[in-house]
Amino acid sequence: MNNTIKKEVDIDIWITHIPHLLDISRYQNILDSKDYKRYLAFPISSASSQFVVSRAMVRTALSSLSGQKIKPDQWRFEYLSNGKPKAVAPGTEFHAHFNLSHAHFIATVAVSANYELGIDIEPLNPHIQPADIRAVLSESEFLDLLQLAPGERSRELIKLWTLKEAYLKLLGTGMIIDPARIEVGIKPLRILYDRSYPVGDDLFTRNWVLDLNGKTFSLSLATWITDERNPSITFHLFDPRLDHQKYSQQFTYISKQKKEEWIWNDYIIYSSDAAAPTKHGQP
Numbered sequence: 001m002n003n004t005i006k007k008e009v010d011i012d013i014w015i016t017h018i019p020h021l022l023d024i025s026r027y028q029n030i031l032d033s034k035d036y037k038r039y040l041a042f043p044i045s046s047a048s049s050q051f052v053v054s055r056a057m058v059r060t061a062l063s064s065l066s067g068q069k070i071k072p073d074q075w076r077f078e079y080l081s082n083g084k085p086k087a088v089a090p091g092t093e094f095h096a097h098f099n100l101s102h103a104h105f106i107a108t109v110a111v112s113a114n115y116e117l118g119i120d121i122e123p124l125n126p127h128i129q130p131a132d133i134r135a136v137l138s139e140s141e142f143l144d145l146l147q148l149a150p151g152e153r154s155r156e157l158i159k160l161w162t163l164k165e166a167y168l169k170l171l172g173t174g175m176i177i178d179p180a181r182i183e184v185g186i187k188p189l190r191i192l193y194d195r196s197y198p199v200g201d202d203l204f205t206r207n208w209v210l211d212l213n214g215k216t217f218s219l220s221l222a223t224w225i226t227d228e229r230n231p232s233i234t235f236h237l238f239d240p241r242l243d244h245q246k247y248s249q250q251f252t253y254i255s256k257q258k259k260e261e262w263i264w265n266d267y268i269i270y271s272s273d274a275a276a277p278t279k280h281g282q283p
């Protein structure tokens, strides 16, 4: 990203709810012609809605990061060897890091001018057990999870998995490498080793729980810290029901502050070590 752009925050995380019924007219000003052709090639399905809404959110988030100097439809996407996309704005000096994840009716994207990113979101499934994904767990992770009380185990398992996947997406390899080579510690949740080597202090990770009307998700972020500070993080909601000019509302997570949770309309987001909030309300 062009250094002349001064951003108060380092990483923006945008979240959206994919609607059942897509009104494509809301997105036509945001998508480019290539996206639109791709949308037309989809059979009408939840996959086409997921593509359109996620792509519109990514473009909106990137343009917001540029201070609206780049219009949403100006961004082009290039793909690294293992499929990780990056964004460029042809004819300008702008580029930005982003990473996207989908789970059911939720999509989330992290964008940053400075930091390479990996993000992953998964529903908290109370039935999943460590044996179900044994192949992607290290021996110590498997044993640590078995030590937990049954009620806690599936939740910690999904948190661990989202963190591992966010890290694999940060590397850009995804599952091309064996996920069991990465070792995650559970309490506190953190990446400990990659191929038996301790990860450095420059790896920054966070995990949150997102509660949307009682449906809960684990959301993990991984980034390399390129300076001495912890990055500050701002959450935005991309709401496709609103006019896209007024699309975003935001709330800020400053990592050094103690504030642990945000409650906003139907969304509750809290850092994963905090107790779950008990009721909906305004911050």
Ligand SMILES: CC(C)(COP(=O)(O)OP(=O)(O)OC[C@H]1O[C@@H](n2cnc3c(N)ncnc32)[C@H](O)[C@@H]1OP(=O)(O)O)[C@@H](O)C(=O)NCCC(=O)NCCS
Residues within 6 Å of the ligand: 054, 081, 082, 083, 084, 085, 099, 100, 101, 102, 103, 119, 120, 121, 165, 168, 169, 170, 171, 172, 173, 174, 175, 176
């Ligand atoms: C990256 C990967 C772990 C994502 O898994 P997932 O749980 O199905 O999907 P998520 O919803 O969390 O993330 C999907 C998004 O990650 C991004 N992505 C794709 N490949 C990626 C990679 N190698 N690294 C980081 N992000 C990647 C894309 O934006 C993708 O969304 P899109 O297809 O709508 O653009 C998985 O696709 C993978 O292992 N890919 C790499 C290996 C591979 O299959 N490469 C083939 C293409 S060359």
